[in-house]
Amino acid sequence: MSRVQPIKIAILAMGGEGGGVLADWIVDLAEFNGFMGQSTSVPGVAQRTGATIYYVELYPKAQAEADGGTPVLALMPLPGDVDVVIASELMEAGRAVARGLVTPDRTTLIASTHRVYSIVEKTAMGDGRVDPSNLLAHAQAAAKRFVHFDMEKAADEAGSVISAVLFGALAGTGVLPFSRAQFEATIERGGVGVKTSLKAFGAAFDRANVPVELKQVDEPFSMPAPADPKLKALVDRIARDFPAQAHPVLVEGVRRLVDFQDPAYAGLYLDRLQKVRDLPAGGDPQLLFETARHLALWMSYEDTIRVAELKTRSSRFERVEAEVRLKPDQLLAINEFMHPRLQEIAETLPAGLGNWLLRSGWPRRLVERFTREGRVVRTSSLGGFMTLYLLSGMKRWRRSTLRYAAENRRIEEWLAHIAAAASLNPQLATEVAQCQRLVKGYSETHERGLRNYETLMAAVREGGARLAPATVRELRDAALSDERGDKLRIALGRHALTPQLREAA
Structure with a gap:
């Protein structure tokens, strides 16, 4: 039977770049939020001929108690067995790839694209610099997900250090089962350079976690002015009760549901979204946007x-x-x-x-x-x-x-899942909201999608606080790529999730 595995993180950083601070932050984050943490480090022989490797493993305390013992955590990363690799410079990302620490089926690679030239590059008779485009291409091909930008520049712009930027990028990827607020509280507990570190953290978080849909609606949006008083009341409610960033998707959702049923049904749509907006994490624009989009799709089901x-x-x-x-x-x-x-x-x-x-x-x-x-x-x-x-x-x-009764029951259960996840992490709630993508079509197509969706929601219930947003994304992608559910079952086994399905009403 599959057992819960530790979260394994390798940090490759040169001297003076705060790799030790970053490792300490990750361990403090974990220990303060229900996990056990262990970190080790092996320094290189010189600042530019060998960077220090910091290695961190995290394990949920509740799982350790359920296992009836203390987990044995490793001291060094093994090739093919690392969940997250963080590199403070592009060549270090290349070294991690060359060592086999980065694998396409598992590893999230976070790296700064700036360069600090190595001794070999500097002492070459001609131009000994390594082509950064080759490094980027190899890193992209080797990693499951590759988050990269000039983090040294981002640190300079915030008046901070690169470790804070790397910490923000780590939070933005959603690969750890902790919320942004929990990451930021870790920086605040450190008590040193808090203001500038939080600024650098925030910039990197947004860079690693910008939803494509929200980018597309940055242009000014003109609210419609319908002549029908019932439709006008719905548009006025959107303008009054919801943030401007969500107006385009809300207007489209209302239009779709009026076409599907009537204005009163569109009003129910806004009632449900108002409850999401009022959640403690409801101010997160991505959560509201994704819930609004997928709620409109679900409420206009194909009967x-x-x-x-x-x-x-x-x-x-x-x-x-x-x-x-x-x-x-x-x-x-x-x-x-x-x-x-x-x-x-x-x-x-x-x-x-x-x-x-x-x-x-x-x-x-x-x-x-x-x-x-x-x-x-x-x-x-x-x-x-x-x-x-x-x-x-x-x-x-x-x-x-x-059919209406069945779909409304499922929708309310889905919204309850979103609310429960939002109490832990808005990123996790956003991934749960996007699981609606599995429920589509009609007849046998709808049944197969619904079966995979219910399996995934059962896994979300079982995983609880130890479930990272990226894990839900991985499970959802597995379900979308195979309607029979075989790939989803394999992915559930890899994450030691064995959900018990509740009998459908």
Whole structure:
């Protein structure tokens, strides 16, 4: 059975760069927040012919107590067995790669891109400098994730030292199960150069943790001015109750949900987001942004009513005509292959009736018999169009359906997971919010995604405070790359997570 492994961190730094301070910060961070920490160091023979290697291992105290003993932590890093490598200079990153400390299946590499030339480079008869582009390319190929920028320059701009920048970059990657606030409290406990160190830390954290989506919405956003009073009230609420940085995604979410159902449903969307905003970590812009985006997607789930509505819209017919380049003298026939299963039929019925059908005897078998074979519906004909049009008209009764009840229960549980994770770490909560990506599509595609999602949420419950944001990201990526769940099970085993799934209601 897989056992919990220590978190293994190697720091390569030259003399005077604060590598020892960085190692001490990491150990203090761990010990102050429920982990055991151990650090060792092996100095190089000179400041530029051999940097000091600081090695840190961290292990959760709760797990040690559950194991019934004291863990034996290693004194030196082994090739292929390091989670995080931190290099204070680009050549040191190259040395770490050459030593095998950096591996593409496991290691996060954090390195400054500035150069301090080695003795060999300086004493060469000609230009002995190593091409930095080659170093960067090798480091990128060798690491699972490579975070790099000129950290010496960032330290100078903050009036601090590079160790504070490296500490901030480490926090920004999310590879450790600690929040930004816990990292910053560690610097404050040190009591030396706190103000400048926090400034350097913050700049590096933001550099390592900038969400692409938030970068894209930095341009001024003009709020719409709808004439409908109900829609105007929703837009005014967004402008009044939510930060400007989230306005674009909130407006799009409201537009999507009004189209999916009605303004009252969009109001429920804002009600849920207001609870996220009011969390202790709700001020984190990335958490609110990602929750808003994925909540809108989940609340506009694809049920049979939605599919029928999309297939009978005039815009769809216009798009198909444009795609096939229909000429004026041509007729277009659109055939839809429909294969509704018992599950989809039951989910479209009122909740009580749908549950009865799923648990019934001969009525269930009768419906399964008639749905065993798919059928072709020609939506370009009057009969086929009216069949789907009438089904889309059931939108007004959607709130009473079995599917609506099931999705709302899942959404509320997902929001509870986000709130629980936010109490530990906003970065962790953001990764949990993005797990909604697994729940998509309809029919069997939806079932497979939902199964992987529930497995992942069970792992999040089991991991608790020892789960790093980067670990959730890794598990989610594994689930997205293999809908059968095989890669997810392998990744769960690697992190010693054996989630027990709760029986679905």
